[in-house]
Structure formats: structure tokens, C-alpha cells
Amino acid sequence: MHVDIYRWGQQQQESSQQDLGCGVLALALLPPCCLCAQLLLCETCKTKVYPDNLPTTSVVIVFHNEAWSTLLRTVHSVINRSPRHMIEEIVLVDDASERDFLKRPLESYVKKLKVPVNVIRMEQRSGLIRARLKGAAVSKGQVITFLDAHCECTVGWLEPLLARIKHDRRTVVCPIIDVISDDTFEYMAGSDMTYGGFNWKLNFRWYPVPQREMDRRKGDRTLPVRTPTMAGGLFSIDRDYFQEIGTYDAGMDIWGGENLEISFRIWQCGGTLEIVTCSHVGHVFRKATPYTFPGGTGQIINKNNRRLAEVWMDEFKNFFYIISPGVTKVDYGDISSRLGLRQKLQCKPFSWYLENIYPDSQIPRHYFSLGEIRNVETNQCLDNMARKENEKVGIFNCHGMGGNQVFSYTANKEIRTDDLCLDVSKLNGPVTMLKCHHLKGNQLWEYDPVKLTLQHVNSNQCLDKATEEDSQVPSIRDCNGSRSQQWLLRNVTLPEIF
Numbered sequence: 087m088h089v090d091i092y093r094w095g096q097q098q099q100e101s102s103q104q105d106l107g108c109g110v111l112a113l114a115l116l117p118p119c120c121l122c123a124q125l126l127l128c129e130t131c132k133t134k135v136y137p138d139n140l141p142t143t144s145v146v147i148v149f150h151n152e153a154w155s156t157l158l159r160t161v162h163s164v165i166n167r168s169p170r171h172m173i174e175e176i177v178l179v180d181d182a183s184e185r186d187f188l189k190r191p192l193e194s195y196v197k198k199l200k201v202p203v204n205v206i207r208m209e210q211r212s213g214l215i216r217a218r219l220k221g222a223a224v225s226k227g228q229v230i231t232f233l234d235a236h237c238e239c240t241v242g243w244l245e246p247l248l249a250r251i252k253h254d255r256r257t258v259v260c261p262i263i264d265v266i267s268d269d270t271f272e273y274m275a276g277s278d279m280t281y282g283g284f285n286w287k288l289n290f291r292w293y294p295v296p297q298r299e300m301d302r303r304k305g306d307r308t309l310p311v312r313t314p315t316m317a318g319g320l321f322s323i324d325r326d327y328f329q330e331i332g333t334y335d336a337g338m339d340i341w342g343g344e345n346l347e348i349s350f351r352i353w354q355c356g357g358t359l360e361i362v363t364c365s366h367v368g369h370v371f372r373k374a375t376p377y378t379f380p381g382g383t384g385q386i387i388n389k390n391n392r393r394l395a396e397v398w399m400d401e402f403k404n405f406f407y408i409i410s411p412g413v414t415k416v417d418y419g420d421i422s423s424r425l426g427l428r429q430k431l432q433c434k435p436f437s438w439y440l441e442n443i444y445p446d447s448q449i450p451r452h453y454f455s456l457g458e459i460r461n462v463e464t465n466q467c468l469d470n471m472a473r474k475e476n477e478k479v480g481i482f483n484c485h486g487m488g489g490n491q492v493f494s495y496t497a498n499k500e501i502r503t504d505d506l507c508l509d510v511s512k513l514n515g516p517v518t519m520l521k522c523h524h525l526k527g528n529q530l531w532e533y534d535p536v537k538l539t540l541q542h543v544n545s546n547q548c549l550d551k552a553t554e555e556d557s558q559v560p561s562i563r564d565c566n567g568s569r570s571q572q573w574l575l576r577n578v579t580l581p582e583i584f
């Protein structure tokens with residue numbers, strides 16, 4: 087669905103809502119407990135005092151065939167909800183839109199606004215990455231704030247972001263992204279209890295903020311969360327620092343992967359990436375993108391992700407390659423200048439990032455095996471069957487092609503496939519796939535390299551072949567020393583697959 091509805095403001099007034107005090111209007115949709123927690127957070131945020139002499143920011147907004155209502159809502163909310171002296175300008179970068187109202191009518195409209203709005207046009211469809219680079223190049227503020235074209239800034243959104251950059255110019259900051267429904271335009275407060283991560287396929291994902299990060303902040307939820315990755319649409323960065331760390335990878339097309347690339351680069355090259363919990367910006371989450379991907383979405387994202395993996399992930403790129411058959415056939419172009427950048431900035435290895443910034447990563451820092459798990463008696467392999475969280479893990483004829491038959495037995499003794507871990511919560515099973523929780527418990531497995539058994543520690547039972555009742559799933563039974571309870575953990579190497 088394309089966002090083109092002109093009743094956004096109206097919708098907000100109709101709903102029962104409560105002002106949480108940080109500019110966030112929480113709707114009745116939030117469960118009461120969340121509301122209280124959010125309310126407390128907002129009340130505490132309101133008492134914060136920020137320095138007067140914060141840096142100025144240019145707000146760079148790229149759009150392509152955006153609806154008038156959502157684009158102007160973004161612009162007006164920046165103007166109305168930011169201290170005037172902190173906004174240098176708004177830069178609207180048109181990535182070759184075709185809609186007429188985005189041409190002359192837009193230019194004459196923004197001329198009347200009380201903040202300078204600079205509309206610049208890409209000569210041809212260039213994609214988010216190159217359009218943002220163009221916007222950044224013409225901007226003049228000390229800080230660049232990138233926003234999507236369908237956002238709503240809330241009261242007090244900007245000061246906490248700029249304060250962090252003033253404190254340390256190598257800190258890159260994201261607001262909490264509140265959710266604006268693309269069906270009803272209802273506004274729902276985003277959570278401060280999730281942060282950015284990624285899975286083996288290099289998809290950005292939200293995961294719970296781990297206990298170590300709560301502890302580091304001594305339970306103070308108004309302090310910024312150090313996040314391993316950013317969602318990408320909304321962030322602020324010191325203008326010179328953006329240049330120093332190498333802006334974006336201009337070899338990437340359209341969009342996809344650039345948010346992880348800049349996240350890895352910030353952390354590995356000496357910066358800090360934070361979610362500032364006292365800053366809220368709403369964003370319309372669209373079900374489909376209006377962007378067209380010349381050559382196909384998959385091809386472009388695979389190319390971008392390959393560049394990301396090849397430049398920043400060292401040997402851990404194998405997790406991406408093994409779970410994504412075919413991706414290594416995608417041409418990713420020349421990365422020598424990005425490797426040169428990594429060298430010049432003396433960036434740390436990916437293992438350092440996993441160890442220090444993202445120890446709860448879905449990619450394990452240490453592991454015993456990455457490959458198939460094969461039953462000795464039946465010669466069948468564990469297979470996630472592309473099933474989802476909470477479903478049973480499957481078993482199928484081994485195909486040796488990676489993908490759904492890739493599992494990692496980690497140093498923490500989990501059996502993982504992507505961000506799911508094999509989990510048993512009842513005697514005699516079933517063996518299900520749940521989000522890895524890193525707390526051992528029902529996800530703890532002991533592999534005996536001599537007996538070749540995979541023993542589930544809590545139940546004290548052994549992983550076994552499929553039963554006659556259900557030939558598609560492995561079973562779990564009392565350990566009996568039979569060959570059907572023996573498993574080979576093979577390290578699949580890339581040349582075997584590709």
C-alpha cells in the first residue's frame with residue numbers, strides 16, 4: 087500500500103489518547119503496563135536539562151513519489167517541534183519523483199515556511215544512499231539529521247540527540263522510532279526495551295535490550311542505549327565526523343544493507359552508536375516500498391550485503407554465505423576503496439565488535455561447528471524447513487547445500503539456526519525452534535564427541551531420529567546408546583557448497 091491518505095491529523099484527534107509528556111501521544115492500544123513504564127520514562131525525560139549552545143543541524147529528507155501529506159507532515163513537525171536556532175535548514179532531496187505536485191508546487195509551498203528549505207533534485211533515480219550523500223554534501227549545519235519522508239517529530243525530539251553529539255562528536259544517535267500505522271495513522275509509542283541487531287541473513291532486526299546494557303545504565307532508562315546496529319531511516323551525526331568515517335558506501339545501490347554497513351563501521355572504527363531514549367520520532371511503517379529496484383530487489387540487496395560482508399565481517403561472513411545459497415554468485419563490484427578506508431581508519435576486526443559491542447549477537451563469537459547435523463543411522467540432517475519461531479525443527483535428507491540445513495553448535499552449547507535455538511520444554515519433546523535467549527536453560531545441549539550424542543541437559547534426554555508417527559521431525563528420548571542417537575556435526579566449508 088502506498089501512503090497517500092490526507093486524514094492523518096484528524097485520525098489522531100479522534101482516538102483516545104494520553105499525552106505522555108515527552109511529546110508522545112500514546113493511544114489506548116498500548117497495554118496498561120507498557121503505558122505506565124513509558125509514562126515514567128517520559129516524566130523523567132522531561133526533567134532533563136540540556137546545554138544552551140547545542141550544535142545546529144541540517145535535516146536531510148530524501149523522497150521518491152512521497153505523498154504530499156506525509157512529506158509536509160515531516161517538514162512541519164521539524165519546524166514546529168524544534169528550537170528555531172538549532173535548525174540550520176531542511177534539505178529535501180527528490181530522488182527523481184514523477185508526481186507533478188512534488189515539482190513546482192512543492193517549491194513554492196516551502197518558500198513560505200519560516201525555516202530555509204532547500205529542494206534539490208537528483209537527475210536520475212539514484213536510490214536512498216546516493217541521494218542522502220548529495221543532501222549531506224550541500225548541507226551546512228554542524229550536525230546532519232537524516233529523516234525518512236514520512237515521519238513526525240515529537241516535542242523535545244531534537245535536544246537530547248544534539249546533546250549527545252556535543253558531548254562526544256563521534257557519537258551517532260538515533261531517536262526511538264514510534265510507530266505510525268499505515269492503515270489508520272494511529273500513533274503508538276515505540277519501545278525503549280529493544281535495540282538493533284541482525285540475523286545470519288544480514289536482515290536488520292529488533293531484539294530485547296540485554297541485561298548487561300540495563301546494568302551498565304544502572305537501570306536508568308533515560309540514559310541512551312548503546313545499540314549494535316541502527317534501523318537506518320532516522321539518525322543524527324556530526325557533519326565532519328560523517329566525512330571522516332567515510333559517509334556511505336557509494337558502491338551500494340538503491341537501499342538495503344547500508345544501515346548495517348554504517349553501524350559496523352561506526353563501532354569498528356572508534357565511534358559509538360546510541361538510541362537516545364528521551365527522543366521520539368514517529369515513522370509510518372509501510373507494508374511495501376514505493377521504490378523500484380532496477381534488476382530486482384533481491385539482487386540489489388544481495389550485492390549491498392556482499393559488500394558489507396566482504397569489507398567488514400572478516401571470517402564471520404561465512405554465516406551469511408552458508409545460509410544464503412547462491413549469494414556468492416552475485417557480483418559486488420570493486421571494494422578496494424572501502425578496504426582502504428578500513429585500513430586508513432585502523433578499524434578493529436569484526437571479532438572485536440562481536441566480543442565487545444554485541445556479545446548477544448545471533449552470530450556466535452565462538453563455536454564448534456557451522457554446517458549440517460547428520461544422524462548416523464538414517465543419514466538424515468536437521469533442517470529448519472524454513473519454518474518459523476515456535477515451530478518444530480525438521481529432519482530431511484541431507485543435501486549439502488547449506489541454507490535450511492545449516493546449524494551452529496556454539497561455545498555456549500546452543501544449537502542454532504540463524505537467530506533460533508533448539509529448545510525442549512517437555513519430557514519427550516517436541517524439539518522446537520525459539521529465539522535464542524542466551525540463558526542456557528532449555529536451550530543447553532551437551533555434545534559428546536566420542537559417543538556422538540546430543541544430550542539435552544535439562545531433560546537429561548538425547549536427540550534421536552524421527553519416529554514412525556512423524557517422519558519429518560527428530561525426537562527426543564531417554565539416552566540408550568543406539569546409533570539413532572548418534573550425530574555428526576560437520577563443518578561445511580564454502581567450496582563444498584558453491
Ligand SMILES: [Mn+2]
Pocket residue numbers: 234235236319369370
Ligand atoms: Mn520509511
